[in-house]
Amino acid sequence: MFDLLHIGGGSAGSIIAGRLSDNLNDATILLIEAGGHGYDIFNIPFLGPLKQMSSIDWQYTTIPQKNSCFALENNVSKWPSGKILGGSTHLNYMIHLEGDVNDYKSWKDPHSNDWDENDINYYFTKSKKCFSNRQCKFKIDKGSVNVRNSIHSTKLSDAILDAAKELGYSLNDLNSKTSTGFMKPFLNINEMGMRWTSDQYLKGVMTKRKNVKILTHAIVEKILLLNNYEAYGVSVRTICGQSLTIHANLEIIVSAGTIGSPKLLMLSGIGPKNSLHESNISSKVDLPVGKNLKDHLTTGLDLVILDKHLFSYVDLMLPSSAYEFFARGKGPFTSGLVDVVGVVRSSLMGKFDGKNTSPDLEFMVMMAGVSSDQGVFMRKSMGISQKVWENYFKFFTNESVVSILPVLLHPKSVGEMNLNPNDPNGMPLIDPKYLSHENDVFTLVEGIRTIRKITKTKSLADFGVRFNDKKFPGCENWKFDSDEYWRCYVKHLTLTVYHPVGTCKMSEMGIDGVVDYNLRVHKTNKLRVIDASIMPTLPSSNPNAVVIMIAEKGSDMIIENHNNRFSSCSIRDMFITPKVCQIRRMSTTI
Known part of the structure; x- marks a missing residue:
């Protein structure tokens, strides 16, 4: 039993685990990662893209495209995604851009100041560890991500x-x-000229904190829901083939990426009802998971x-x-x-x-x-x-x-991803619908x-x-x-720039949202998604810095929530207003 279960130690996940460990003194945290640990010698900056299509890459591919990709084998686009602690920060081009202020106008919570311009700028600033005034306007040494000029x-x-x-x-x-x-461009490189990866921040925290454990080479196959509502644990398969059930006392956080996060939700019965039925999965929570897929x-x-x-x-x-x-x-x-x-x-x-x-x-x-x-x-x-x-x-x-x-920053073409009905646990069906508009x-x-x-x-x-x-x-x-x-x-x-987002969209329930503005999965309790999949829209930039910003804000939301010991809720709380539900003190351990 752990207080917090965190699924995915990638670009966002490693940052979140580090921040939670550093700020929740009395909480026990388990980070579950499908890949393994990296080695510093491979953090030579230019090697990153050369590690694509290797064992540390999920090696996703799209389905054949109807309107594009005719110069690619079988009209299929290859989508690298990090399968390693630190995720795609091991594979990317290290560019640190934060987008345009207009990008985030549609992100704002209509009922609060969350995700407004000032809020987002605060977390961009908080995330950066800089070595000169040029990158940050003032030197910062407590951020999670290294930023320096080329x-x-x-x-x-x-x-x-x-x-x-x-x-x-x-x-x-x-x-x-x-x-x-x-x-x-500004790059994610440390003071020694080495590639910065998000697991470096986590490992730095772990040298002084003992409340976070990491389980590597383990696949989370399903999130367990009480009464089709409250997340209380996960089913895990280890590299040795061992099946485990691990319980969460407080909360489960999913940071498996734009493809991995919606896939896990759907395997757990959270997703479009009709699509789940096609894969013989019992629908527990009907949400537009996997929709709103966008890519540069x-x-x-x-x-x-x-x-x-x-x-x-x-x-x-x-x-x-x-x-x-x-x-x-x-x-x-x-x-x-x-x-x-x-x-x-x-x-x-x-x-x-x-x-x-x-x-x-x-x-x-x-x-x-x-x-x-x-x-x-x-x-x-x-x-x-x-x-x-x-x-x-x-x-x-x-x-x-x-x-x-030339990079198309705001495509009108919007795609989707679904489970493969013939093999739900296998590679998903990714259809970005490139150039359909x-x-x-x-x-x-x-x-x-x-x-x-x-x-x-x-x-x-x-x-x-x-x-x-x-x-x-x-x-x-x-x-x-x-x-x-x-x-x-x-x-x-037609080529991807490796920037897919949006499959667990942050928005209000009943419109097209999968998570709310606190990154909690709609119609559930004790379950959040925090990674690139929650982006409502693409930024006008490479999204790596935006993913780290989301991780920083999501971490603070969890820290605030659990420092106040906001409670778990039972099935009856579906009929209680959210505020009443949240202030109930925790009295049981599942």
Whole structure:
């Protein structure tokens, strides 16, 4: 028996477990993680994306897409997700951006100040551990996440920033109130130049606190509900095949990610009634779990070619690069592989619905492309088909390519995920419905045209930049550079940016919410979800910093709740107002 059971020790989960351990002196906490512990030697920054499709990756895939991904094997998009303590902070590109203030207007609790601008900014600030005033406006050393400016960059990075200025874009700190413009990104790197992962914070807390235990290599198969309402324990299967039932005295927190969290809820009988019946699962709580799936999309790999050699993966293998990193914490080993980011408002923003005031395009500049590693890794991790490799990317393996990727920040296309009726415990059916809304195609095409403008600037003239004009397989019948050609191109080369959110949406019950504004699952008690799955909308940024912010706020909600010893509720409390239910003192132990 533990006071708190926490499922998932990933990006959010490790932060939450650490904060709860540090602030709930008399509470016992068990963190259950499907993966294992990582090793510091693998926290070399540039290695992160290279660990995708490995044993520490869940290796999710979508179902075949009808309107997109035609250049990928079987029209399927690969979705890496960390299966390790620290989760996807081991796999991502380490970019720390906080989005635009307009992103969060729809998040606010209509009945309180929770999730308003000031509240969200407070938790962004609280989360950061910074090493200079540049990242945080003032130095902070008690945050959970390391944030610092990029250590390594190239001359081309500076030239692209100059090119952005030449086109009229400003150079700004994108984590300030001015969240549009271009910059070298802030990264999650520690003072030694190593990749920061969220389990590092938890392990630091555990050196001085003994009230949290970690069970690794264990799969939670079901959340146990009393009277189809109150969460009181979990069924767990260990790596040895042992089945365990573990009880929670106070609360169960789910932080299994945008795919893992809704899957677990549905396996427990919490989800859309009809979908559960298709999987022969008894419906206990009818909620829109798995709906509202949203993801950032990109395209445009290897569209920029240089006459000059700038960077290759061979450069990373040089002894001098290793020495510079291990001796000084500098050099190309510290690269997150994205050297410049830009966030802009396209000319199409608000044209279709007149509502969204957030930036709708991001640009991520990578000093490499799919062809840079001769097809050894990037092609396979992205799922590029053999046919497309042979007829397109293979031609650039001896070129110096750069990828300026346009990222669709607020797609109109909304997907869903469901259990596989033939194997509910297996891989779920993920359908993001990429590019099912034509407006998404138009916005990405504008992004490509912006890239072409960048390549024509005087700032890049010294690099011998040219735009790749080879026709993409499947789009040969269209005139190159016509709108029809680029629409075809986008529908073929459709790529995830690994930012799925929203499948356990935070909103009011009866609308489309799965959790309330305290992150408690509707129609249940003693059960919360705290991770990227609760986001109502996508941020205008890479969401890693937002996930950490959610973890910090969710932690404070639990701490406040349990410091006041708000009680558990029985089935009769379904007919009592929530406030009455919450102030009952706990009198029983399940």
